[in-house]
Amino acid sequence: MSRFIRLDMSTKKVSIGETPEKYLALGGRALTSQFVLDEVPATSHPLGVKNKLIFAPGLLSGTNAPSSGRLSVGAKSPLTGGIKESNAGGVTSQKLASLGIKAIVVEGKEDKGSYILRVTADNAELIPADDLAGKGTYELTALLKERYSEKAGVICIGPAGEMKMLSAGITNNDSEGNSSRYAGRGGLGAVMGSKGLKAIVVECDKPFDAPVQDKERFKVAAKKFAKILMDHPVTGEGLPKFGTNVLMNIINEAGTLPVRNFSTGRFDGASEVSGEKLAEVAIERGGKATHACHPGCVMRCSNAYPMPDGKVCSPIEYETAWCFGPNLDISDLDVVAKLNYICNDVGLDTIEAGCTLGVLMEAGVLPFGDGEAAIKALEEVGQGTALGRIIAAGSELAGRVYGVTRVPAVKGQGIPAYDPRSCKGNGVTYATTPMGADHTAGYAVTANILKVGGYVDPNKKDGQIELSRNLQVATAAVDATGLCLFVAFAVLDNEEGLPTVVEMLNAQYGLELTIDDVTALGQQILNNEREFNANAGFTKADDRLPEFFYEEELEPHKTKFELKDELDEVLKF
Amino acid sequence: MLLEVRLYSGLEIYVENVKYGKPFQVELPSGGTGRQLLDKLNIPQEQVFSILVNGIHRDRDDQMEDGDRVALFPPVGGG
Numbered sequence: 001m002s003r004f005i006r007l008d009m010s011t012k013k014v015s016i017g018e019t020p021e022k023y024l025a026l027g028g029r030a031l032t033s034q035f036v037l038d039e040v041p042a043t044s045h046p047l048g049v050k051n052k053l054i055f056a057p058g059l060l061s062g063t064n065a066p067s068s069g070r071l072s073v074g075a076k077s078p079l080t081g082g083i084k085e086s087n088a089g090g091v092t093s094q095k096l097a098s099l100g101i102k103a104i105v106v107e108g109k110e111d112k113g114s115y116i117l118r119v120t121a122d123n124a125e126l127i128p129a130d131d132l133a134g135k136g137t138y139e140l141t142a143l144l145k146e147r148y149s150e151k152a153g154v155i156c157i158g159p160a161g162e163m164k165m166l167s168a169g170i171t172n173n174d175s176e177g178n179s180s181r182y183a184g185r186g187g188l189g190a191v192m193g194s195k196g197l198k199a200i201v202v203e204c205d206k207p208f209d210a211p212v213q214d215k216e217r218f219k220v221a222a223k224k225f226a227k228i229l230m231d232h233p234v235t236g237e238g239l240p241k242f243g244t245n246v247l248m249n250i251i252n253e254a255g256t257l258p259v260r261n262f263s264t265g266r267f268d269g270a271s272e273v274s275g276e277k278l279a280e281v282a283i284e285r286g287g288k289a290t291h292a293c294h295p296g297c298v299m300r301c302s303n304a305y306p307m308p309d310g311k312v313c314s315p316i317e318y319e320t321a322w323c324f325g326p327n328l329d330i331s332d333l334d335v336v337a338k339l340n341y342i343c344n345d346v347g348l349d350t351i352e353a354g355c356t357l358g359v360l361m362e363a364g365v366l367p368f369g370d371g372e373a374a375i376k377a378l379e380e381v382g383q384g385t386a387l388g389r390i391i392a393a394g395s396e397l398a399g400r401v402y403g404v405t406r407v408p409a410v411k412g413q414g415i416p417a418y419d420p421r422s423c424k425g426n427g428v429t430y431a432t433t434p435m436g437a438d439h440t441a442g443y444a445v446t447a448n449i450l451k452v453g454g455y456v457d458p459n460k461k462d463g464q465i466e467l468s469r470n471l472q473v474a475t476a477a478v479d480a481t482g483l484c485l486f487v488a489f490a491v492l493d494n495e496e497g498l499p500t501v502v503e504m505l506n507a508q509y510g511l512e513l514t515i516d517d518v519t520a521l522g523q524q525i526l527n528n529e530r531e532f533n534a535n536a537g538f539t540k541a542d543d544r545l546p547e548f549f550y551e552e553e554l555e556p557h558k559t560k561f562e563l564k565d566e567l568d569e570v571l572k573f
Numbered sequence: 574m575l576l577e578v579r580l581y582s583g584l585e586i587y588v589e590n591v592k593y594g595k596p597f598q599v600e601l602p603s604g605g606t607g608r609q610l611l612d613k614l615n616i617p618q619e620q621v622f623s624i625l626v627n628g629i630h631r632d633r634d635d636q637m638e639d640g641d642r643v644a645l646f647p648p649v650g651g652g
């Protein structure tokens with residue numbers, strides 16, 4: 001039986017029911033976005049009583065399909081004002097799926113207390129936890145694991161979420177108990193905070209116990225899929241060896257690395273904060289250059305970076321290394337790690353924090369390149385000072401407060417680590433995805449820079465609309481399966497990739513899906529999300545990049561972004 | 574002609590005293606190609622997936638010019 005848990009924070013009632021018929025075939029982003037469209041009024045206040053927060057494991061989570069333990073978290077976003085699905089690795093997706101839980105919904109509102117939801121094999125109870133209020137995520141996770149079960153997965157927020165800051169994230173832990181696997185983007189931590197929920201403890205020691213209808217058929221398909229991943233040079237070799245931050249150098253060489261708040265495309269210090277350097281230092285200090293964020297991931301892109309103060313930052317991702325490195329004119333990996341760790345502990349999206357610090361440096365509030373000043377400023381988030389609150393309110397708001405025009409954000413969400421002027425496919429994705437600027441929503445870096453899944457010249461506008469559209473549809477579907485998006489590197493280059501994913505789904509659920517059904521699912525998800533945003537007041541004017549990308553030339557290729565009206569065609573199916 | 578070369582993501586092990594990302598000069602006859610550059614540096618052809626010349630992807634048989642900035646990569650990805 002598939003269970004659907006609803007927690008009403010206004011009445012403090014928890015109900016465990018059967019999954020409604022309508023949601024049985026959905027999972028991950030397909031479920032969260034459908035649910036938010038169905039039950040959250042588009043015009044509701046994101047921090048108000050009517051917003052609902054939903055956690056849903058992907059369809060394949062809890063099976064031994066490789067790299068399938070991704071969790072989707074959905075709600076109306078306080079940062080963008082639109083619909084949000086934020087996707088996290090970590091161990092809890094597999095645990096929820098192994099307990100037969102389709103989703104946990106948190107609704108209502110609680111202004112005073114702090115609570116935790118404790119989920120066990122046959123129960124879910126709400127427990128007052130005022131003693132945990134204000135705790136950082138690392139300490140909180142350790143405490144809750146000690147209190148309930150070392151094998152538990154802990155989903156939680158830090159002080160940023162409790163203070164309802166607009167770019168607060170929701171985290172959960174990896175296999176070692178690091179609370180660093182974030183559903184970071186879009187401020188969902190503030191939604192959780194507005195409901196008075198500090199954490200969800202999922203007690204389950206089995207990562208691979210989700211029901212599978214045809215076990216033999218599934219085993220064959222999962223094995224084949226693992227081989228497809230292992231055989232591809234990126235997913236089988238590149239990602240395990242240097243992690244996602246291997247991108248730093250190639251993005252820099254390609255001249256599309258946003259430097260000093262998107263003012264130029266190359267950075268002399270890039271290799272000092274690259275994956276190569278990270279692997280070198282991590283190994284030298286007894287950390288790990290290769291690490292899995294959940295059991296059963298074969299690509300193991302994560303790492304564990306020991307910091308000079310004895311703490312370990314695990315992982316440092318490319319986007320984070322970029323936003324606290326080149327974006328701030330900083331080339332010291334220890335500073336990057338420290339900023340990353342502060343975000344993880346206080347409960348803040350790293351990308352948004354980095355974009356915002358970039359804007360504040362542009363405004364002259366802090367000097368570019370000053371790591372110590374950046375650390376000191378970021379520490380103010382946890383203290384809730386006025387500057388701390390501005391930093392945690394995101395790049396767009398900070399830009400307005402200080403009168404900055406070069407603000408890299410779409411729909412209120414900061415633009416990540418690829419300048420749209422010389423990686424135009426990603427520019428199309430930033431502009432048009434219903435999520436607000438999001439590199440993962442249609443990762444055109446593949447064909448633009450990495451030559452995976454074909455090649456489309458990143459500096460020209462030809463082919464970018466179609467590239468982004470196809471990737472956005474495929475990504476929406478992948479986000480429903482619980483597979484890590486990085487499987488796309490192998491799937492795009494191997495024609496057996498997608499059929500094998502479909503085969504796993506069919507074997508698990510006793511279905512007869514075809515590849516066309518997967519495309520239809522991706523389109524349906526995007527249509528739902530666009531419908532919500534339209535109801536919330538978004539128009540095509542919101543599907544554009546900030547003006548400066550159209551006006552200012554980016555070095556070294558002297559490019560501008562020139563796609564405008566064509567963008568309206570991207571998500572028309 | 575002189576090229577300004579950078580090696581990344583493990584390719585640097587093929588050339589003595591070279592660190593990833595640190596530029597070094599290589600002399601090739603004018604009109605030389607990426608393929609010739611790899612041969613000269615003793616980097617196995619199949620190890621190199623991307624050749625970026627002044628930030629633009631080039632085929633390994635494309636000719637290069639004096640002063641070009643050349644970056645060599647194995648297959649890489651992330652996100």
Ligand code: SF4
Pocket residue numbers: 067068089090291292293294297298299300301302484485486
């Ligand atoms: S590839 Fe990386 S992010 Fe994806 S599931 Fe594996 S360790 Fe996690």
